[in-house]
Amino acid sequence: MNKVIRALRRGGIDIVELHNHMLDDQPRLFCMHFWATGDGVTLAKALRPALDATALAPMS
Numbered sequence: 001m002n003k004v005i006r007a008l009r010r011g012g013i014d015i016v017e018l019h020n021h022m023l024d025d026q027p028r029l030f031c032m033h034f035w036a037t038g039d040g041v042t043l044a045k046a047l048r049p050a051l052d053a054t055a056l057a058p059m060s
Contacts, residue, residue, distance in 0.1 A: 001030060003053035008034055011046025 005015055017033040036043055 001032075004032070004050045007050040007053045008046070011049065012036060012038075013043075013046055013050075 013034050013036040015034050018030060020030050
């Protein structure tokens with residue numbers, strides 16, 4: 001989570017809330033609310049490093 005938060009902040013995106021809904025979920029899932037304004041291309045460029053920081057594998 002910390003890498004994602006740092007990437008979003010570097011892109012000028014504000015983190016509004018971070019929480020989870022379950023007590024014993026596996027894998028652990030978190031919900032993040034964030035806020036930014038701007039044109040779509042600028043926002044997409046700011047979001048890309050945060051998505052990369054999740055290290056998710058592409059679906060096959």
